[in-house]
Amino acid sequence: MNGDDEEGLSYLNDFQEILQSEVYVDLERLRILARHGVPDQLRGEVWKYLLDVQQADRSKELSSSKARTEEYDQLDKIDSEIAKRIRGEVSRFQKRVPELDKNEHVQTFVNIILAYLNSNHDVEYSSSLVSLCAPFIYVMETECDAFFCFQRLMQAIEDYNANTSLKGQVAQFMTLFRCGLPELCGYFDEEEVDLNEWSTSWLQNLLSKEMRFENLVRLWDTYFAMTDFFAFHPYVCLSILSSAKEALEDLEQSEIRTMLLRLPLLNMEMVIADAYNFKHETIERQMKENGEL
Known part of the structure; x- marks a missing residue:
């Protein structure tokens, strides 16, 4: 050994x-x-x-x-119209996530998402529910446990969004991006990359749509171990941009967009460690600006 x-x-x-x-x-x-x-x-x-x-x-x-x-x-797991939309999205999702490409997974997605929507009538169906639900279907032994874990995450997202508007989250992230990676941010401006387009999805869906599945599951280990992972998430986004900086600066607008919406395989230990560094640097900078250092 x-x-x-x-x-x-x-x-x-x-x-x-x-x-x-x-x-x-x-x-x-x-x-x-x-x-x-x-x-x-x-x-x-x-x-x-x-x-x-x-x-x-x-x-x-x-x-x-x-x-x-x-x-x-x-729980009620029936809604034929939404079930059809879920199946369509799962089919697209499975093409890029071989870990969940079995036929029996399709009905599991349908059951869990419908059970969630039917017990939360104020929530509308969105295709992002599939990618947010997927890690739980992958790691849990039972559909029931996958549902309750998914529901906990969705409740946490809802609570966070109730206190911090998406517009506010994006604005805060843009400030972090400009301060933390000014060269890359300037390059995106030159290439006229729509910052809102990708950052909104990154922030809203916890990178579940963009990240390679094995990377996502590893990242969520760290997130679920934290009491407030939403506050840490923007630094992870910044860290990912930092790790991909050289590759991104070699690309043009449409290629940048493609890469940001389908991230390459990442070294997650490094990404998470760098995210902590970005967080500490930001806190120090803010304390200096406020005259606390």
């Missing part, structure tokens, strides 16, 4: 030790570990705890799991 294998096994054991606790799952320790990525075979279980779908108190595990199953079974 080489060093990497030993390290991977040790990391896996750290997670298993927390998850196999008989009385109480130590959520704080789980969050600290999960920020650095979750082993594939444990991701579904870990995400349930991080998203507060599964309670940390092990004595309530069976009863809460049974209650979830019963609740999900009762």
Whole structure:
């Protein structure tokens, strides 16, 4: 067994030790570990705890799991018109995400999204629901758990949007972009790249539409381990632009647009580490401007 294998096994054991606790799952320790990525075979279980779908108190595990199953079974999953639109979007999605290209996945998408829409009548169907739902279908063992985790994420997005308008989010990100990567921002201006077009989707959909699937799942490990990942998300977007800067500066407008809407494979450990650096630099700059340093 080489060093990497030993390290991977040790990391896996750290997670298993927390998850196999008989009385109480130590959520704080789980969050600290999960920020650095979750082993594939444990991701579904870990995400349930991080998203507060599964309670940390092990004595309530069976009863809460049974209650979830019963609740999900009762939810209305019928709307033939929207089901048709979901199937069409899933078909397009599956062409670029081979991890979820099996036929049985189609009905799972339909069931989960319809259950969500039918229990949240103020939410309208949008094609982005498919890409936001996909990681949960991929990592969860049951459709029921995928639904409740998806619902938690959608509620978090809704709560954040209620406090910070999308226009405000885009404006804040544009300021970050101009300060953090002035050369690339200037190049986009020269090439007349519509900043609103791609940044709106990046910010609104947590990169679920643009990122390679394996990168997205790894990023969400870190996000779900945070108490407020929305505040961190713009720095991740900035970090991605920084990592792709040289490649982007060799492209013309239409090619830039294509790359921003279909990102290449990224080194996520580096992207996340650089995002933390961007965040610290921004806080320091703001403190200097406010005379606090």
